[in-house]
Amino acid sequence: MPARTPVGPIALWRSQSGRAAASADRCPHRGMRLSHGFVRGEALSCIYHGWSYARAGNCLRIPAHPGLAPPETIRVPTHEVEECDGVIWVAVGEATAQPPRLQGVVPLRSLTAHAAVAAIEAAAGAKAGVDGFAWQPQSKLQIRLLLVPQGAEETLIHVLLDDDSSLSQRIAASRAVETLRRTAEDLETKATAP
Amino acid sequence: MKLYDYVLSPSCYKVRLMAALTGVKLEIRAVDFHPGAEHRGPELMALNPAGSIPILEDGDLILTESAAMLTYLAAKAGPEWLGSGAPEETARLQQWLSFAHRLTASLGGARLHEMLLRPGDIGTLQAQGIAALRELEAGLVEQGLRGMRFLASDRPTVADIACFPYVALAPDGGVPLDPYPAIRLWSRAIRSLDNFIEMPGIHRLHELKREHVEPGEV
Amino acid sequence: MTHDAMIDEWYPVGLFSQLDTNARKTALMGRPIEVAVEAEGHARVTSGDGRSLPVCVRYGHVWSSLGKPQKDLFAIPEADQPGRTLVDVGVIRVRCSPLRAVENFLDIAHFPFVHTDILGAEPHTEVQDYKVEVRQDADEVWATQVKFYQPQAAKSASGGITTEYMYRVPAPTCCVLYKTCPPRPGEWDVITLFVQPLAEDLCDVWPWMALFDDATPMTDLIHFQQTIFLQDRSILENQIPRLLPLDPGMEIPTRADLTSVAYRRWLKRHNYTYGAQLVAQ
Ligand SMILES: N[C@H](CCC(=O)N[C@@H](CS)C(=O)NCC(=O)O)C(=O)O
Numbered sequence: 302m303p304a305r306t307p308v309g310p311i312a313l314w315r316s317q318s319g320r321a322a323a324s325a326d327r328c329p330h331r332g333m334r335l336s337h338g339f340v341r342g343e344a345l346s347c348i349y350h351g352w353s354y355a356r357a358g359n360c361l362r363i364p365a366h367p368g369l370a371p372p373e374t375i376r377v378p379t380h381e382v383e384e385c386d387g388v389i390w391v392a393v394g395e396a397t398a399q400p401p402r403l404q405g406v407v408p409l410r411s412l413t414a415h416a417a418v419a420a421i422e423a424a425a426g427a428k429a430g431v432d433g434f435a436w437q438p439q440s441k442l443q444i445r446l447l448l449v450p451q452g453a454e455e456t457l458i459h460v461l462l463d464d465d466s467s468l469s470q471r472i473a474a475s476r477a478v479e480t481l482r483r484t485a486e487d488l489e490t491k492a493t494a495p
Numbered sequence: 496m497k498l499y500d501y502v503l504s505p506s507c508y509k510v511r512l513m514a515a516l517t518g519v520k521l522e523i524r525a526v527d528f529h530p531g532a533e534h535r536g537p538e539l540m541a542l543n544p545a546g547s548i549p550i551l552e553d554g555d556l557i558l559t560e561s562a563a564m565l566t567y568l569a570a571k572a573g574p575e576w577l578g579s580g581a582p583e584e585t586a587r588l589q590q591w592l593s594f595a596h597r598l599t600a601s602l603g604g605a606r607l608h609e610m611l612l613r614p615g616d617i618g619t620l621q622a623q624g625i626a627a628l629r630e631l632e633a634g635l636v637e638q639g640l641r642g643m644r645f646l647a648s649d650r651p652t653v654a655d656i657a658c659f660p661y662v663a664l665a666p667d668g669g670v671p672l673d674p675y676p677a678i679r680l681w682s683r684a685i686r687s688l689d690n691f692i693e694m695p696g697i698h699r700l701h702e703l704k705r706e707h708v709e710p711g712e713v
Numbered sequence: 714m715t716h717d718a719m720i721d722e723w724y725p726v727g728l729f730s731q732l733d734t735n736a737r738k739t740a741l742m743g744r745p746i747e748v749a750v751e752a753e754g755h756a757r758v759t760s761g762d763g764r765s766l767p768v769c770v771r772y773g774h775v776w777s778s779l780g781k782p783q784k785d786l787f788a789i790p791e792a793d794q795p796g797r798t799l800v801d802v803g804v805i806r807v808r809c810s811p812l813r814a815v816e817n818f819l820d821i822a823h824f825p826f827v828h829t830d831i832l833g834a835e836p837h838t839e840v841q842d843y844k845v846e847v848r849q850d851a852d853e854v855w856a857t858q859v860k861f862y863q864p865q866a867a868k869s870a871s872g873g874i875t876t877e878y879m880y881r882v883p884a885p886t887c888c889v890l891y892k893t894c895p896p897r898p899g900e901w902d903v904i905t906l907f908v909q910p911l912a913e914d915l916c917d918v919w920p921w922m923a924l925f926d927d928a929t930p931m932t933d934l935i936h937f938q939q940t941i942f943l944q945d946r947s948i949l950e951n952q953i954p955r956l957l958p959l960d961p962g963m964e965i966p967t968r969a970d971l972t973s974v975a976y977r978r979w980l981k982r983h984n985y986t987y988g989a990q991l992v993a994q
């Protein structure tokens with residue numbers, strides 16, 4: 302699947318054995334987005350001509366030349382990936398620290414807002430640190446939000462909540478975050494209106 | 496059963512897909528929708544004065560709404576596609592079946608504009624398409640929390656088939672699907688169904704085919 | 714950057730059969746133009762500033778140019794051969810460089826993955842060596858002896874066959890392909906892609922065909938070609954960068970891509986750079 306980082310779009314994928322991997326979202330052959338590709342076994346293949354790449358980024362196979370071992374020079378840039386407490390973290394450049402632990406919470410959903418991080422913080426009345434921020438829209442709802450800027454105008458919101466939440470609390474949390482997004486987008490529109 | 500069909504029409508594809516999934520053989524009558532605008536010609540207007548396709552003809556019965564065609568195919572050849580009949584499930588099924596019209600108007604309109612140069616207010620069409628996709632995403636998230644992979648229950652119904660084509664083809668109209676993880680999973684679940692067929696713009700799930708290993712390769 | 718070299722080329726701007734006195738408002742290389750067919754049957758193309766532009770009507774389409782074409786529109790002698798069915802496939806808009814649209818058309822290695830079970834299928838993915846040249850007399854890029862295994866090579870095909878192709882680039886945004894014609898051994902079916910550059914990253918594509926096939930209804934022929942092109946469209950709109958990189962370091966060709974390599978070199982040599990990216994990044 303596609304994802305955006307400060308160093309550009311990436312293709313995020315999980316191999317058959319279950320390991321997550323991230324590569325640049327551009328096939329070195331003819332520039333097709335690799336996030337449109339398909340996973341077979343431990344390799345990600347490009348949808349255009351089927352070139353396949355290992356988790357480490359080296360090209361494994363060029364279907365147009367089945368007898369040819371692809372040269373080492375053909376590779377797609379990759380990123381370090383950590384999976385921790387149900388959240389996948391991607392390092393841009395060299396990872397200097399482990400991702401923050403998020404214990405006692407479970408991931409609920411991720412959604413994109415057409416609003417900057419600041420507008421979402423304003424809508425929620427909180428300020429985000431590396432491990433996001435806690436948000437309590439209703440008395441019985443403890444939500445943790447992780448905000449990832451997607452360029453200047455969009456933000457990816459990861460929603461987590463207490464792991465002992467009931468089904469109705471989970472549904473309520475999902476709906477509450479929809480409302481938060483609407484509020485943040487209204488703020489953003491007002492802020493940018495001439 | 497005769498389907499007045501256009502290969503690039505997502506609404507016609509709904510009917511072809513439903514027929515494939517329920518094992519019904521359709522007689523296809525290709526309509527020159529683009530560039531010929533045959534759906535506005537006298538022969539087709541006589542069948543459907545609304546001037547739209549698909550049109551499904553079975554003896555005396557002429558259907559001009561794809562939702563009715565899906566229901567008809569399911570009732571004839573795959574009643575499990577109409578849901579269990581439980582009140583809540585039936586209501587959800589009807590909810591999404593009606594909702595599908597909004598996808599046609601918004602994402603379908605954007606696609607016709609961006610691809611076949613139909614006039615229209617593209618900004619508004621795309622914005623309405625995004626609003627509809629967000630609703631669908633939220634609905635699928637909630638279904639997922641209930642332990643259900645599809646719109647009305649844990650098995651696909653006519654509602655999923657009614658919504659799937661315009662959603663899957665949203666990028667054709669300049670509306671990206673990248674921001675909707677629940678839609679992606681749902682779309683993959685539909686594309687993985689036995690007897691699923693594609694239409695142009697929806698690529699084969701090549702991962703379902705095993706890697707071909709050349710003799711002598713490791 | 715100047716794009717002068719491409720200004721003087723002919724471009725398709727409409728289907729003759731679909732035009733009337735109501736002008737079709739469109740664009741050519743970033744400039745608005747209007748295309749109409751007058752009551753007496755003459756095509757007329759006018760630029761936004763009211764200038765009358767050069768016009769010719771050929772291969773089902775109206776052609777025009779913002780500059781002064783030095784040559785007549787390229788010849789496709791097969792178009793006049795008796796017994797062929799001429800197919801106006803109609804316009805399809807693609808958000809990509811006009812040059813990327815042509816390059817994709819020259820490529821066979823994508824058939825098994827993009828046109829699965831029609832123009833190709835795994836495990837038949839190998840591209841055998843073929844010949845590529847720039848024909849000096851006509852100044853055209855040609856690829857010949859291109860062979861590929863195809864499950865359903867044409868609407869009229871009933872099973873898998875190895876198809877032979879020839880590709881020809883007679884103008885920077887036009888491509889003509891010749892392919893084995895199952896009902897007429899010894900003849901070639903002609904399938905073209907005429908691309909109208911609206912902007913450097915936006916084009917209207919007008920596929921057109923001249924086939925030996927009197928068995929298949931016209932609508933089915935149109936739909937077959939629209940199917941194929943729509944499968945390509947979702948690829949073309951997702952290549953990065955949108956413009957065609959002419960810098961050889963930017964993408965990695967193999968032997969299967971020799972036509973594309975020759976096409977890019979030919980574009981560069983002629984300064985055909987509308988829709989191209991000259992330096993990396
Ligand atoms: N009656 C609706 C119509 C579906 C629809 O919008 N069909 C398009 C083709 S995809 C159509 O015929 N449009 C008529 C037109 O745009 O002229 C249905 O069956 O769902």
Ligand code: FES
Binds near residue numbers: 328329331332348349
């Ligand atoms: S662009 Fe990826 S394999 Fe060709």
Ligand SMILES: [Fe+2]
Binds near residue numbers: 818
């Ligand atoms: Fe193609």
